Structure formats: structure tokens, C-alpha cells
Amino acid sequence: MEKKKKVVVAMSGGVDSSVVAALLKERGFEVEGIYMRLWAQARKLTDNDTEFKGKGFDNAEENAKAVAKKLDMPLRIIDLRKEFKKAVVDSFLKEFSRARTPNPCVVCNQKIKFGLLFEKALEMKADYVATGHYARIKCEIPNYKKQIANKSQIPNSKIQYHLLSAKDKTKDQSYFLYNLTQEKLSHILFPLGDYKKTEVYAMAKKRDLPYKKGESVDICFIAGGDHREFLKKYLKMKPGKIVDASGAVLGAHGGLPLYTIGQRADIGGPGPFYVVEMESKKNLLVVSNNPRDLMLFGKSLIAKNVNWVAGAEPEMPLSCRARIRYGHAAVPAEVVPRQIAEVCPRQTYKVVFKNPQRAITPGQSVVFYKRNEVLGGGVISL
Numbered sequence: 001m002e003k004k005k006k007v008v009v010a011m012s013g014g015v016d017s018s019v020v021a022a023l024l025k026e027r028g029f030e031v032e033g034i035y036m037r038l039w040a041q042a043r044k045l046t047d048n049d050t051e052f053k054g055k056g057f058d059n060a061e062e063n064a065k066a067v068a069k070k071l072d073m074p075l076r077i078i079d080l081r082k083e084f085k086k087a088v089v090d091s092f093l094k095e096f097s098r099a100r101t102p103n104p105c106v107v108c109n110q111k112i113k114f115g116l117l118f119e120k121a122l123e124m125k126a127d128y129v130a131t132g133h134y135a136r137i138k139c140e141i142p143n144y145k146k147q148i149a150n151k152s153q154i155p156n157s158k159i160q161y162h163l164l165s166a167k168d169k170t171k172d173q174s175y176f177l178y179n180l181t182q183e184k185l186s187h188i189l190f191p192l193g194d195y196k197k198t199e200v201y202a203m204a205k206k207r208d209l210p211y212k213k214g215e216s217v218d219i220c221f222i223a224g225g226d227h228r229e230f231l232k233k234y235l236k237m238k239p240g241k242i243v244d245a246s247g248a249v250l251g252a253h254g255g256l257p258l259y260t261i262g263q264r265a266d267i268g269g270p271g272p273f274y275v276v277e278m279e280s281k282k283n284l285l286v287v288s289n290n291p292r293d294l295m296l297f298g299k300s301l302i303a304k305n306v307n308w309v310a311g312a313e314p315e316m317p318l319s320c321r322a323r324i325r326y327g328h329a330a331v332p333a334e335v336v337p338r339q340i341a342e343v344c345p346r347q348t349y350k351v352v353f354k355n356p357q358r359a360i361t362p363g364q365s366v367v368f369y370k371r372n373e374v375l376g377g378g379v380i381s382l
Contacts, residue, residue, distance in 0.1 A: 004028060004029070004030065005029055005030065005127040005128060006029070006030040006031075006032070006124075006125060006126045006127050006128070007024050007029045007030065007031050007032070007126060007127065007128045007129070007130050007189060008032050008033070008034055008120075008121035008124060008126040008128070008129050008130070009021045009024065009031055009032070009033045009034070009129075009130045009131070010033075010034055010036070010113060010117055010129070010130070010131045010132070011033040011034060011035045011064040011067065011068070011075060012035070012060060012064065012132070013035070013059070013060035013061060013062070013063030013064040013067070013211065014060070014063075014132065014211055015132075015200060015201060015204050015209070015211040016132025016133075016134075016192060016200060017033075017064075017067075017131065017132040018063075018067045018204060018209045018210075018211040019132070019191075019192065019200050019203050019204050019207075019209065020130050020131065020132050020191050020192060021033060021067060021068075021071055021073065021130075022071055022203070022204075022207050022209060023191050023203070024130060024189070024191060025071055025073065029128075031071070031073045032073060032074045032075070032076070032124065032126070033064065033067075033068050033073055033074070033075040033076070034075070034076050034077075034078055034117060034120065034121070035060075035061055035064040035065075035075060035076070035077050035078070036078055036080050036084075036112070036117060037061070037077065037078070037079045037080060037081055038080055038081055038084040038112070038220070038221070061077065063210060063211055066210040067209055067210055067211060070208075070209060070210060076124075078117075078120060080112060080116055080117075083112070083116055084108075084112055084221075087107060087108075087111040087112060087115075088104050088107050088108050088111070088112065088221070089104075089221055091104075091107055092104045092107075093231070093234055093235060095363050096231055096235065096257040097235055097257055098280065099256045099257065099259075099278040099280045099362075100361075100362045100363030101260040101261070101361045101362070101363040101364055102363045102364075103176075103325075103326070103363070103364055103365055104219060104220075104221075105176045105326075106176050106178075106179070106365050109176050109177055109179065110179040113131060114129075114177075114179075114180060114184055114188070117129065118184060118187070121187075122187070126187075127187065128187050128188065128189045129187055129188055129189070130188070130189040130190070130191060131188075131190065132192055133173045133176075133177065133190050133192070133193075134166035134168055134171040134172050134173045134174075134190075134192055134193060134197075135163065135164065135165065135166050135172065135173055135174040135177055135190045135193050136163075136164040136165070136166060136167075136190055136193030136194065137161055137162065137163060137164070137185055137188060137189075137190055137193070138161070138162040138164055139159050139160065139161050139162070139185075139186075140159070140160055140162070141158065141159055141160070142158070142160050159186070160182070160310070161182050161185035161186060161309075162309070162373050163177060163178075163180060163185065163309050163373065163374040164193070164372050164373050164374070165369075165372045165373075165374070166190075166192070166193045166194075167193065167194050167195065167196060168195065168196040168197055170197070171196075171197050174367075174374050175323055175326050175365070175367050175374075175377075176326070177374065178307060178309065178365065178367045178368075178374050178376055178377030178378075179307045179377075180307075180309060181307070181309070181311060182309070182310070182311045185309070228258050231255075231257050231258060232254075232255075232258075235255070235257055237254055237255030237257065237258070238255055238256075238283055239252055239253065239254055239255060240252065240253055240255075240256070240282075240283035240284060240285065241253070241283075241284055241285070242265075242267050242273075242284075242285045242286075242287055243284055243285070243286055243287075244286070244287060244288065245276070245286065245288060245293075245295060250267055250273070250287065251267040253267075253285040256278045256280060256283065256285060259275050259278060259285055260275065260361055261275055261276070261277070261278070261296075261359045261360070261361045261362075262274060262275060262296060262358060262359025262361065263275045265285070265287055267287065270289070271289050272289065272291075273287040273288065273289050274287060274288055274289075274290075274291055274293070274296060275287055276288050276293055276295040276296050277295065296358050296359060297356035297357065297358050298353075298356060298357060298360040298382070299352065299353055299356045299357075300350060300351060300352045300353065301324070301350075301351050301360050301366060301380050301381070301382060302338060302348065302349070302350055302351075302380070302381045302382065303335075303348070303349045303350075303351055303366050303377070303378035303379065303380060303381070304347070304348050304378055304379050304381050305347055305348075305378050305379050306347040306348065306349050306376055306377065306378035307347070307376050307377065307378070308375065308376040309374055309375060309376050310375070310376075313337075314375060316335070316336055316337055317334050317335065317336045318334065318335040318336075318368070318375070319332075319333075319334055320332075320333060320334075320335060320368045320369060320370055320375060321333065321368070321369045321370070322335075322351055322353070322366050322367065322368055322369070323366065323367045323369065324357060324360055324361070324364060324366050324380065325361065325364050325365075330367075330369045331353060331354065331355065331357065332353070332354040332355075333351050333352060333353045333354065333368075334351070334352045335349050335350070335351050335352075335368060336349060336350050336352070337349055337350075338350050347378065348378075349378065351366055360380060360382065361380060362380050362381055362382050363379065363380065364379075364380050365377050365378065365379055365380065366378060366379075366380050
């Protein structure tokens, strides 16, 4: 990280972005913060709505301002509530209405943090954008040693950027970042990638940084974290039948968007039951009382809208490890292009697992790894 360069830090009011700003200031960068207003418009609430109270949303902006003042750095407030609602929340609702289970963090990183915020930072003449993500970036000049060994050749200084998982595997967020490109990686810093969360808290305490206490693992735009209540509020639910694999009716559901593949479903009878399929056309919820039911497992999936971080498709077929949801173990798999050019775009691939995987869920992301490097990823479609 070159010193005396300008860095825009995405400030959230939390401990991670606060420590990032402090570290970069100490390392000699010219640091400016940006705080994005996202929540209220997304939830169709006003800025002072009482539903914010106690959720950390009501003081995040004030925390960011306090950190900026403590570090003696400028802080810009930008209003992206309308853009966030359109790109993230509306997409979230649309996917659930189709009986798919989206990952809003993937969309937010692609379209907001490393989309609109990234563009704003470059408009501010920033050399880099820094965030509190737990991930790492490695850069290298391919075959550099071979090039300089032959003195008759001028080394090709084209830099290749690699996206790696974080040192703290319990906090690693590389899964959400597979849509990053070489151009964007060349302007991004992840200062926390080589630290554990406990170390980050220690650094904040040592520097007496004001920050939002605690962490939320809920969807950021849903108060209380109950996405089903959120869906009931904004989607029209169509009740239907709950059936088993033979078609026998076991009960009634309140709407397919309220369920996801593999979910434990309380249907009022002897169970527990698990969702194995959602038949949208017939509006049927198919369940099984066997958590190891073969219907819950799949040997392959189709990945659409695949992005390759290197900027080019790797040699196919690709042997790698694939992760089908955040927090899920990366497992051996083979990736091949789907050979239906007339129907599917080039960025559509078939992923075949070495062993069947439980609850492969349409709408979630599948991310491809080689050891600790993110090769790319896409959206699961069965």
C-alpha cells in the first residue's frame, strides 16, 4: 500500500471500518470517509422512526461522525436510500416472489459498495477504496522472475490481482465478493484481512475509538431479523397445500416465499418436516420428515451470471472447491460450461460435486475456490 495516496474509507459506524480508517491514517495515507445512508428508504420508514431504536441504526451515522472527528479526517454523507432500495431490497422481494432465496449481501457488495460508492470515490480522485471486509488481495506480475532472467526482454509489468480469504476464517467475507474485477481490485484495500476479529477489537480499544457496540448477523434492512414478517408486509401471499413426495396432503402453507429448501417446516403434524421442493406452478410445498431424504440432496447445479475474478475463464473443465452458501464448507467440484449456447449465455456453467450436497438453494451464490483464493462465482439455478 503506497503511502501519500488518497483513500476513501466506507464508514459504517462499526468497529471494523473505524479501525480501517485509523490504520490507514497511521500508515500515512490521505484518508477521507464516506457514510452511506441506506436503511430508512429501504424499509419505507422515516429517519427518526421508532423501529430503529435499539437496533444500532439510530446512531450509526453519529458514530461515524465521532470516529472521523477523533481521527481528524473529513467525512462525507451520501444518500443512497433510493438506489439501495431499488438494487437490493426490490431485488430481494422479487426473488422471494419467485420462490428463490437470494443473498442480499452479494448484491449490495456488487451494486452499492463496489458499485455506486466505488464510482463516487473515483470521482473524488481517490487512489483506493477501503472497507472493513475480512478478505485479502494479493498482487503479482506473472512470470516476472522468468522475464528478468532473460535480460534481452523488457519485463511485462501487467499486474494480476488475486482475491483471497481472510486470516480469520470465522469472519471471512470473501464469499460475498466474487463479482469483483481486476480493475476494481487494483483500487481496493482490505486492511483487516490479515487480522483476527479479537485483534481488531483490541486495536479499537487501544486507540479509544468510538464505534457501534456489538455486531448484527441479521439482514441489515430488516428490523428484528425476521425476514418472513418483512415478506408478509411487502408481498402478496398465496396460500396452498403442503404435500409429501407421494402427493398426500399434509397441511396448508401461507405462501411459498416464506420457505426455503432444507428449512425445517412446522406443519402441525408429526415431524419435524423439511422442505424438499417448492412447485411454483402448482403452488405446492413438498416436505419430508426424513432429514436425510434423497430429495434434499443434489449432485449438480447450474450457475448463472458467473464472474471470473481473473477477468478470463480458467481452463475447463475446472477442478476446484465450491461453496453453496455463506458459512458452508467448500467441497470438491468440477465446473464446465453449459453447452446450450442458444438458450444460456456464455457465463452459465454446470457444477458437479464429488459428493451430493444437501439443500442446494436457487437464488443463493455458488463460489469457486482454489485453496484460499476466490476464482469466481455465480447465482444458483436448478
